[in-house]
Amino acid sequence: MTDIAVNITDVSKKFRLYHERNQTLKAAIMRGRTSVHEDFWALNDVSFDVPRGSTFGLIGSNGSGKSTLLKCLAKIYTPDRGSITHNGKMAALLEVGSGFHHELSGRENIYLNGSILGMSKKEIDRKYDEIVEFSGVERFIDQPVKNYSSGMYVRLGFSVAIHVEPDILVVDEVLAVGDAEFQEKCFKKFRDLKTNGKTVILVSHAMSTVLDMCDHAAWLSKGELMMAGPVKETVDAYKSSLNLGE
Ligand SMILES: Nc1ncnc2c1ncn2[C@@H]1O[C@H](COP(=O)(O)OP(=O)(O)OP(=O)(O)O)[C@@H](O)[C@H]1O
Numbered sequence: 001m002t003d004i005a006v007n008i009t010d011v012s013k014k015f016r017l018y019h020e021r022n023q024t025l026k027a028a029i030m031r032g033r034t035s036v037h038e039d040f041w042a043l044n045d046v047s048f049d050v051p052r053g054s055t056f057g058l059i060g061s062n063g064s065g066k067s068t069l070l071k072c073l074a075k076i077y078t079p080d081r082g083s084i085t086h087n088g089k090m091a092a093l094l095e096v097g098s099g100f101h102h103e104l105s106g107r108e109n110i111y112l113n114g115s116i117l118g119m120s121k122k123e124i125d126r127k128y129d130e131i132v133e134f135s136g137v138e139r140f141i142d143q144p145v146k147n148y149s150s151g152m153y154v155r156l157g158f159s160v161a162i163h164v165e166p167d168i169l170v171v172d173e174v175l176a177v178g179d180a181e182f183q184e185k186c187f188k189k190f191r192d193l194k195t196n197g198k199t200v201i202l203v204s205h206a207m208s209t210v211l212d213m214c215d216h217a218a219w220l221s222k223g224e225l226m227m228a229g230p231v232k233e234t235v236d237a238y239k240s241s242l243n244l245g246e
Contacts, residue, residue, distance in 0.1 A: 002087055005168050005199035006050040006073065011082035013043040013068055041223055042068045045082070048218050048228035050168075052087070055190055055200045057214035057231060059207070059238050064220040066203045070094060070172055073201070088167025088199075091117050096174055097153045102146040106137055106156055109145055113157065117164045127163045135159035136182065150177045162189055169193060171202045187213060207235050 016037040043065045050056045058066045071077040072084055074092035099113045110131055114124040124131075132138050135155040137148070145153065154174050161169065175186050190200050190213055204210050210217060211231060218228035219238045226241070227234050 003052050004049045005052040005054070005088060006084065006086045006201070008049070008069075008073075009047050009083050011043055011046045011069070011072060011079045011084060012041060013065075013072060013077060014039045014041050014080050016040070043072070043079070043220075044223045046220070046223075046225045047082070048225060050199060050201060051216060052199055053194065053197045054216045055194050055202070055214045057210035057217035057235075058201065058203045058220065059205075059210060059217055059235065060220035060226075061242075063222075065223040066220055067094070067172055068223075069220070070170055070201070070203060073170055086168055089118070089164070090168040090170060091161040091164040091166035092170040093154075093157050093161045093174055094170070094172045096150045096177060097145070097157070099157065100145050100153065103144055105143060106132075106135075106141040106145055106148070109156065110160055113160045114164070117160065119164055131156075131159045131163050134162070134185075151179060151182065154178050155182055158186060162193075166198070168199045168201065171200065173203050173205065175202075176204075176206070207239065211235055 017040045018037045046065070046069065058069065060066055068077065070092065071094065072079050073086070074090070074094060076094070099116050100109045101112055104112065110128065111121070111124055115121070119127075132141055135158075137152050137155055140148065140152065145156070148156070154177050158171075158175070175183055178186065193200055202213070214231045216229065217231045217234040219226045219234050221241070227237050
């Protein structure tokens with residue numbers, strides 16, 4: 001078995017930025033089907049490995065490409081160049097409410113989201129009570145989730161994701177919307193996963209959290225990898241770049 005949970009090699013991802021030169025309907029009709037756009041590379045030749053069993057922080061300023069990279073990991077986006085390979089079962093919690101159907105109840109969404117993440121109905125039946133208990137939203141479990149607060153969404157989403165028992169758990173900044181008690185519960189869960197040799201990849205703007213939780217980190221800036229390695233060195237380098245006005 002390899003010591004690498006995720007290998008990212010020369011990953012680039014581009015988006016199209018559309019520019020409307022003239023906003024009138026007449027101009028749009030005259031222009032026909034052609035549109036004016038430029039290619040924007042949100043990730044540019046990014047390569048690094050995530051060691052198995054590490055808690056790995058992804059850091060960098062707003063718009064540096066962290067969420068785009070996580071979406072490539074979770075196969076929501078396909079990179080335009082490069083490759084990503086991972087060893088083991090992956091579960092991802094990316095945006096508040098992603099994978100949930102707003103009209104359905106919390107109970108129905110546990111089954112929907114659980115099966116999207118690869119659990120069988122039998123497995124969800126078995127874990128259902130634990131999922132609800134960890135989420136702390138028991139009272140509202142039969143209400144449509146469109147009435148949930150963002151913290152409640154994240155509680156339920158996180159609870160489903162960890163009950164998939166993934167080898168690699170990928171979490172975007174979403175935990176920040178949970179309250180202090182729930183965040184502490186999540187951090188405890190990260191420690192348990194680490195003790196059991198599982199890998200956690202998380203995005204955070206809170207450097208104290210990254211230093212506290214992670215052993216490794218990668219720093220992205222404007223879609224490029226600036227540094228990947230032990231957490232302290234990487235966070236220090238990122239912080240000094242901010243003092244210098246990166
Ligand atoms: N679907 C999209 N279409 C066009 N541009 C996009 C799209 N998704 C992301 N981008 C652009 O890609 C860049 C990287 O965005 P991304 O969300 O990955 O950054 P981030 O590091 O996660 O930022 P933040 O810390 O603010 O969450 C940004 O400039 C953003 O505008």
